[in-house]
Amino acid sequence: MIQLEQVSKRYADKTALDHTSLHMPRGAMAFLTGHSGAGKSTLLKLVMLMEQPSSGRVIVDQQDLSKLHGNQIALHRRKIGLVFQHHQLLEDYSVYDNIALPLKVSGYNNRDAGRRVRAALDKVGLLSKEKQLPKVLSTGEQQRIGIARAIVNKPRLILADEPTGNLDPKLSAEIMQLFEQFNQVGVTVLIASHDLNLIERLPHPKIHLHQGHISGAYAGGS
């Protein structure tokens, strides 16, 4: 599902990824670990096409990302559900409108969007909150709304960047359970996290990033 071939990403002052390769199969669920600044965010940005690699190829869902331009980039992003550490919900949008945003962007009409939004809200257990504004919800609820927005478009791939960064252990475990449920229906899930206590207890492969090099599960692009 995610394939990196000898990918490097250099910024003016540092090298985030250094000729590194990865091959994460479809339907897998894995953790991406490493210190902050090890290149976790860079890897996610490359997959989201928020950045272009300095060299090498990034292939997502059999699509070479370097060949995508203009609207194709937008269409590529629609296939991916993104969960942020700081949930990135829009304050002046209701919970419903926040979750409906990816559907609006894809041209869904209100009736179909409504069905999908409610299904996603049901999935994260917040069906009763659809009319509220995000700021009146707890941190854990806000994160679940962020997850509902990521899954509403039924993506084949979910990327999560420190999704439990602001949560206590009990809420973190709940969030991870949600990701596991999505994975069970065939969605590929990649979670960047340095919450080692939590991920050590979960039986999923770990991809390690250290000084721009990938080791551990799926490393090397076999």
Add this chain to the structure above:
Amino acid sequence: MAGSEKTTSQAQRSRPETIGKRLLREHYEVALSSWLRLWLNPVTNLLTWLTLAVALALPGTLMVMLSQVQSLATQLNTNNHISVFLSLETNPTQAQTVAEQLQQRTDIKHITFIPATAALQEFSLASGLGNILDSLTDNPIPATILVEPKLNAANAIAQLAEQLEQQEHIDQVLIDQLWLQRLQALVQSSQRAIWVLAVMLALGVLLVMGNTMRMQMEKRRAEILVIQLVGGTNAYLRRPFLYAAFWTGLLAGIIATAMMSIALATLKPSLTNLAISFNSQWQLHNLQAWHGLLTLVGSCCLAMLAALLTVQSQLRKIAP
């Protein structure tokens, strides 16, 4: 997602929208929401509309007025006159004789004879100095003959004027064409000045509109970023701002049209009086429907052009 199979089958059962229908619905929704958004900050927006309206109405009013003065100038140009003033000592019988002589000339098409008494009467009415003029023993206004030459060429008219000046009892000969030539030159240079003004103000409209758009996008930066990350195309991101610009242009255009018609209606009486003092039937026309329509179209186009340029460069800056 696991529990949403039911939802999928329902969605599949509902009739799929055609692309045309979907685009129409999306445009309608965006047009409506950007219209409603305009009224969230009515005071700020009203100031923008007024600024744009003034920038549009000023050159607009001047252009409408100028085009009418221009038509007057060309209309007057078609009948050149020579004013022949007889000397004050000429008695009415002599004056009448001179008038008859002029009428018989082959190079003169038509004359209008204004006897000294009639000229005095006209002047006292127009100037409001009736009492003072009544108290005079002698008439200070000479008898006048307005001469319309057969030929319109400038040198033919000048030659005729020269010949008339030699004639007995004629004190002064004025070619009315001179001030017409000056008027035309004035109209032409005013026209250029107004175009320069219009271009500068159009640039002002672009800048004001561009700045408004930039501020609106800055305010909605978080929203733009999230929309980009969930796969919104640039066209999707541009749309609300283009509609906002369209509405702003339309409202500014309506205000500008109102300003222009008020300005013209206010100027009309004094300009009509001025025209009467030149013995002219000319009067300022009110704003025509097509002037208003042109203002609206121009205003909308300028606003949308500004939005297009700004949004395009801002989107590149906000890209995640």
